[in-house]
Amino acid sequence: MISTGFHYGKRICPANGVARPIKLSIVAPSVPAVPGSLRSTSSLVREIDLLRSIVRRVRDRHPFHIDAWVVLPEHLHCVMTLPPGDSDFSLRWRLIKSGFSRALPKTERRSKVRRAAGERGIWQRHYWEHLIRDEADYQRHVDYVHVNPLKHGHVQRVRDWPYSTFHRYVAAGIYPVDWSGDVSVDMGSDS
Numbered sequence: 603m604i605s606t607g608f609h610y611g612k613r614i615c616p617a618n619g620v621a622r623p624i625k626l627s628i629v630a631p632s633v634p635a636v637p638g639s640l641r642s643t644s645s646l647v648r649e650i651d652l653l654r655s656i657v658r659r660v661r662d663r664h665p666f667h668i669d670a671w672v673v674l675p676e677h678l679h680c681v682m683t684l685p686p687g688d689s690d691f692s693l694r695w696r697l698i699k700s701g702f703s704r705a706l707p708k709t710e711r712r713s714k715v716r717r718a719a720g721e722r723g724i725w726q727r728h729y730w731e732h733l734i735r736d737e738a739d740y741q742r743h744v745d746y747v748h749v750n751p752l753k754h755g756h757v758q759r760v761r762d763w764p765y766s767t768f769h770r771y772v773a774a775g776i777y778p779v780d781w782s783g784d785v786s787v788d789m790g791s792d793s
């Protein structure tokens with residue numbers, strides 16, 4: 603069972619109402635990193651400072667609220683809220699992915715099709731997304747983001763993964779520090 607009893611939406615994002623689209627996105631680099639392979643040099647965690655600066659830059663130009671975010675070595679999950687009247691999630695992801703790719707050293711191999719599209723072979727071309735339906739759905743997805751490092755076996759305890767908004771939620775008193783969500787929940791192609 604998913605933990606309930608927390609009211610994330612209202613506490614974290616007061617303006618978050620039904621009129622504002624919120625989506626969970628799973629954004630993944632193109633090929634899972636094999637330990638020790640060259641591919642692992644493009645690990646998102648290794649490049650976390652770069653990723654953060656790109657996200658900030660995109661957000662300055664195209665605002666969005668980060669409700670929940672976790673960065674893993676090979677992919678990331680995010681629950682974001684867009685301003686009223688704006689539903690262009692794909693624009694944000696496109697800019698984050700291309701900005702990050704451009705800023706990395708040009709060593710990754712590219713497929714022909716991606717070369718033709720002017721992309722570098724760092725990201726999958728598509729990502730999974732879901733429009734949040736209601737408060738319960740919101741909580742389920744925020745929990746999903748935060749339990750993800752545990753789900754993928756990177757840590758034994760959720761609190762031990764640093765690249766996560768989980769810590770912000772603990773500081774706000776929403777999760778207990780020893781919180782652990784349900785690792786058996788699957789969404790999209792996140793396995």
Ligand code: NI
Nearest residue numbers: 677750754792
């Ligand atoms: Ni995941």
